[in-house]
Amino acid sequence: MRMLINTADTVVADALRGMAAAHPDLDVDVENRLVVRRDAREGGRVGLVSGGGSGHEPLHGGFVGYGMLSAACPGEVFTSPVPDQMLRAAGAVDSGQGVLFVVKNYTGDVLNFQMAAELAEDDGLRVEQVLVNDDVAVTDSLYTAGRRGTGGTLFVEKIAGAAAEEGAPLDRVAAIARQVNESSRSFGVALSACTTPAKGSPTFDLPDGELELGIGIHGEPGRERRAMMTSREIAEFAVGAVLEDLARSGPADAPVLALVNGMGATPLLELYGFHAEVARVLEARGVPVARSLVGNYVTSLDMAGCSVTLCRADDELLRLWDAPVQTAALRWGR
Amino acid sequence: MRMLINTADTVVADALRGMAAAHPDLDVDVENRLVVRRDAREGGRVGLVSGGGSGHEPLHGGFVGYGMLSAACPGEVFTSPVPDQMLRAAGAVDSGQGVLFVVKNYTGDVLNFQMAAELAEDDGLRVEQVLVNDDVAVTDSLYTAGRRGTGGTLFVEKIAGAAAEEGAPLDRVAAIARQVNESSRSFGVALSACTTPAKGSPTFDLPDGELELGIGIHGEPGRERRAMMTSREIAEFAVGAVLEDLARSGPADAPVLALVNGMGATPLLELYGFHAEVARVLEARGVPVARSLVGNYVTSLDMAGCSVTLCRADDELLRLWDAPVQTAALRWGR
Numbered sequence: 145m146r147m148l149i150n151t152a153d154t155v156v157a158d159a160l161r162g163m164a165a166a167h168p169d170l171d172v173d174v175e176n177r178l179v180v181r182r183d184a185r186e187g188g189r190v191g192l193v194s195g196g197g198s199g200h201e202p203l204h205g206g207f208v209g210y211g212m213l214s215a216a217c218p219g220e221v222f223t224s225p226v227p228d229q230m231l232r233a234a235g236a237v238d239s240g241q242g243v244l245f246v247v248k249n250y251t252g253d254v255l256n257f258q259m260a261a262e263l264a265e266d267d268g269l270r271v272e273q274v275l276v277n278d279d280v281a282v283t284d285s286l287y288t289a290g291r292r293g294t295g296g297t298l299f300v301e302k303i304a305g306a307a308a309e310e311g312a313p314l315d316r317v318a319a320i321a322r323q324v325n326e327s328s329r330s331f332g333v334a335l336s337a338c339t340t341p342a343k344g345s346p347t348f349d350l351p352d353g354e355l356e357l358g359i360g361i362h363g364e365p366g367r368e369r370r371a372m373m374t375s376r377e378i379a380e381f382a383v384g385a386v387l388e389d390l391a392r393s394g395p396a397d398a399p400v401l402a403l404v405n406g407m408g409a410t411p412l413l414e415l416y417g418f419h420a421e422v423a424r425v426l427e428a429r430g431v432p433v434a435r436s437l438v439g440n441y442v443t444s445l446d447m448a449g450c451s452v453t454l455c456r457a458d459d460e461l462l463r464l465w466d467a468p469v470q471t472a473a474l475r476w477g478r
Numbered sequence: 479m480r481m482l483i484n485t486a487d488t489v490v491a492d493a494l495r496g497m498a499a500a501h502p503d504l505d506v507d508v509e510n511r512l513v514v515r516r517d518a519r520e521g522g523r524v525g526l527v528s529g530g531g532s533g534h535e536p537l538h539g540g541f542v543g544y545g546m547l548s549a550a551c552p553g554e555v556f557t558s559p560v561p562d563q564m565l566r567a568a569g570a571v572d573s574g575q576g577v578l579f580v581v582k583n584y585t586g587d588v589l590n591f592q593m594a595a596e597l598a599e600d601d602g603l604r605v606e607q608v609l610v611n612d613d614v615a616v617t618d619s620l621y622t623a624g625r626r627g628t629g630g631t632l633f634v635e636k637i638a639g640a641a642a643e644e645g646a647p648l649d650r651v652a653a654i655a656r657q658v659n660e661s662s663r664s665f666g667v668a669l670s671a672c673t674t675p676a677k678g679s680p681t682f683d684l685p686d687g688e689l690e691l692g693i694g695i696h697g698e699p700g701r702e703r704r705a706m707m708t709s710r711e712i713a714e715f716a717v718g719a720v721l722e723d724l725a726r727s728g729p730a731d732a733p734v735l736a737l738v739n740g741m742g743a744t745p746l747l748e749l750y751g752f753h754a755e756v757a758r759v760l761e762a763r764g765v766p767v768a769r770s771l772v773g774n775y776v777t778s779l780d781m782a783g784c785s786v787t788l789c790r791a792d793d794e795l796l797r798l799w800d801a802p803v804q805t806a807a808l809r810w811g812r
Contacts, residue, residue: 146669146686146782148748150708150755158709158751162738165757166750166770201746221747335480352480374484375492404496409743411779412535413555414482416496417489423499436500440774445745448480448780475809 146446152341156198156220163205167472170208171236177229179205180215184237190308190317191215191237194246194301195230196253197222199340199445200361203297206473212305213246213471221340221445222362224252230260234269242270242314244321246300248293249277272318276300278328278453280389281358281366292360295405295442295453296328299465302474306467320464324455329390331382332451334359334366334407338444357381361407361444361451375414379421382452387429394456399434401455401465402426406440407447415439415450422452434462441473480780486675490532490552497539501806504542505570511563513539514549518571524642524651525549525571528580528635529564530587531556533674533779534695537631540807546639547580547805555674555779556696558586564594568603576604576648578655580634582627583611606652610634612662612787614723615692615701626694629739629776629787630662633799636808640801654798658789663724665716666785668693668700668741672778691715695741695778695785709748713755716786721763728790733768735799736760737787742777744784749773756786768796775807 149155157174164172171180184191194204195217204216214237219225234243243264247257254275261271277288278296285292304321312320334356337346347363350356355373358366373381387396404419406412419438426433434457442451457465468477483489491508498506505514518525528538529551538550548571553559568577577598581591588609595605611622612630619626638655646654668690671680681697684690689707692700707715721730738753740746753772760767768791776785791799802811 148669148709148712148744148752148782148784150710150751155747155751158754159747160750161754162750162752162757162772164754165767166738166753166772198747199745201750206746333482335482375482376484378482404500408745409780409782410482411533411742411777412540412774413489413493413532413779416494416500416535417484417492418482418496419500420492420495420498421484423496433499438496438500440746443745445747446743446782448482448743450482470810476804 147341149341155341156218176232177218177225178215178233178236179208180233180236181208184214185239188239188241189311190241190314191234191243192246192305192308193230193233193237193243195219195225196248197224200443202473203442207301207471209471211309211467211469212301212474221342224250224256227256227260227263230257231263234264234271238269242272244304244314244318245271245273246297246321247273247275248297249275249290250287251289270314272314274300274318274321274325276325278325278330279360280329280385281331285360286364287362294332294361295330295403295451296325296455298403298441299328299401299455300324302469303461303464306464324461326393327456328453329386330451330453331385332359332449333357333378333382334447334449336409336448337363338408338447340445359449361442363444363447375418376421379418379425383422383425386452386454387431390454390456397430398456399432401457402433402436403453404438405442405451405453407449408440408443409446409448410450412439418450435465481675483675489675490554510566511552511559512549512567512570513542514567514570515542518548519573522573522575523645524575524648525568525577526580526639526642527564527567527571527577529553529559530582531558534777536807537776541635541805543805545643545801545803546635546808555676558584558590561590561594561597564591565597568598568605572603576606578638578648578652579605579607580631580655581607581609582631583609583624584621585623604648606648608634608652608655608659610659612659612664613694614663614719615665619694620698621696628666628695629664629737629785630659630789632737632775633662633735633787633789634658636803637795637798640798658795660727661790662787663720664785664787665719666693666783667691667712667716668781668783670743670782671697672742672781674779693783695776697778709752710755713752713759717756717759720786720788721765724788724790731764732790733766735789735791736767736770738772739776739785739787740774741781741783742774743780743782746773749784752784769799
């Protein structure tokens with residue numbers, strides 16, 4: 145246990161107290177586990193609500209703010225938030241224009257957001273949902289029927305958030321969110337397991353000198369385990385898997401947004417080195433990189449490793465990607 | 479070895495290639511190891527140059543851009559850059575207004591920046607230097623005579639960078655940088671050692687269940703080793719050490735900028751929880767927190783742990799802190 149915590153039980157509440165202290169522009173409800181943009185109901189915008197298990201920070205709380213999420217519902221570590229959180233979040237952000245739930249495809253999240261959507265509709269709110277399932281590594285996994293939602297979530301939240309900020313109506317915001325998800329593919333690699341506060345020991349066993357290809361963000365098993373590969377080999381494998389899948393739904397040479405994402409414990413020095421290899425593979429395959437983002441955005445506690453997400457971006461998605469954003473973890477242009 | 483690299487020899491060059499690919503607004507010279515703001519010589523500003531061993535990313539390359547550094551010189555991992563890099567950087571950013579070198583207090587960096595300053599002055603450039611030595615943990619260390627430069631570097635680079643961006647002359651930018659350094663104190667804690675690519679094994683031995691108080695950013699020994707402490711206990715200890723030292727040079731109840739910095743492998747979830755404890759200690763001691771920053775900014779490869787830096791900020795420093803900045807790792811207000 146090499147953790148900077150008080151107790152395993154208070155990890156999420158402690159982090160929320162810290163967010164409240166660090167970000168006065170956020171309305172953080174520690175008791176009810178909500179992070180809400182303070183001006184969420186101003187301006188008559190569509191509300192964007194997401195959430196999921198904690199341990200993936202800055203996702204989702206770090207993406208609450210101008211031009212991105214209206215609110216986030218953090219669950220316990222690697223555990224879905226409950227419908228009551230989502231319902232409360234919807235109520236806190238709805239200004240009469242309706243609310244979009246951004247739901248990563250994990251069984252618990254899907255069920256709980258569905259229940260919250262039904263309860264919210266009973267209360268007279270208009271709710272749409274978009275399911276994020278961008279991970280091409282495996283079809284079904286330990287926690288999912290179908291593909292997992294991983295790095296693509298950042299693209300969905302940023303781009304749909306920009307549309308909402310501009311005043312797009314609910315149907316349009318939901319359609320853009322779905323387009324982004326359908327245009328996004330991810331592949332992740334673990335160089336080490338992660339350790340949850342509750343368990344206190346690594347979630348799986350990965351011997352030194354091996355890596356797991358196609359890992360999820362909770363330490364779910366991937367496609368295969370191999371002897372350690374170079375950064376260049378990993379990039380070839382991961383980008384290859386992503387592009388192969390992406391080509392099934394559109395032109396292979398369309399410009400992409402590229403996210404090189406750290407799982408938590410891999411130094412930024414290494415992530416940039418990996419990004420160089422990702423860019424090299426994309427160039428060799430004739431795929432133009434319109435924008436790049438490198439850093440720890442959709443993490444898995446202290447797991448070493450990385451993921452690559454590519455999002456095929458037309459001019460409109462690119463314009464929305466470039467639009468101003470001001471959150472704890474992502475900011476530009478304002 | 480759980481590293482996302484090609485070879486130990488190419489780690490820094492690979493990362494620079496990645497920075498070049500990710501940040502088209504930076505002029506990255508992979509061969510000569512320079513990261514330069516593309517518009518560094520426009521606007522007739524004072525140039526701000528820093529650098530140091532790699533492995534502390536996003537420091538310094540991630541802080542090059544509008545309102546912060548004009549250029550950064552990355553050395554090999556945990557190794558000072560050479561005078562030729564600094565000289566080249568000075569030449570690349572000087573627009574006739576002179577150049578300020580921001581130097582962390584490590585023996586190699588100090589010697590090499592001094593030599594570069596002399597060579598630059600021989601070439602007719604005006605050069606000032608500011609030494610950053612904010613770490614209160616130990617007086618002398620493995621790599622320093624006097625205190626080490628750690629998290630305070632971020633405050634120096636941001637605030638002096640804002641002054642330079644506004645057009646302040648060299649003397650003034652240097653004076654502000656010195657004021658920020660003299661107003662900043664840091665204390666770091668390691669929960670694990672880090673592993674350099676060249677060595678491939680942890681830089682020191684820290685048994686599970688123990689932590690090292692007062693660690694440096696290269697795995698230098700700290701003040702003492704103890705059995706694992708809670709986040710709250712660590713905050714009490716670290717903030718106490720920082721405040722005790724800070725009180726020697728000014729009022730104990732002045733507002734501060736607070737940086738809760740991750741060393742690389744500690745999850746953001748834990749850093750926010752730790753920030754809550756830091757904020758609690760400061761409140762209990764009557765120290766107002768004017769601004770907070772939480773995240774991985776001055777890292778030590780894959781070390782688990784954190785540091786706290788406090789900077790006593792008058793209205794002018796606060797205004798400069800709030801001024802727009804647009805770099806890879808720090809951006810706001812523009």
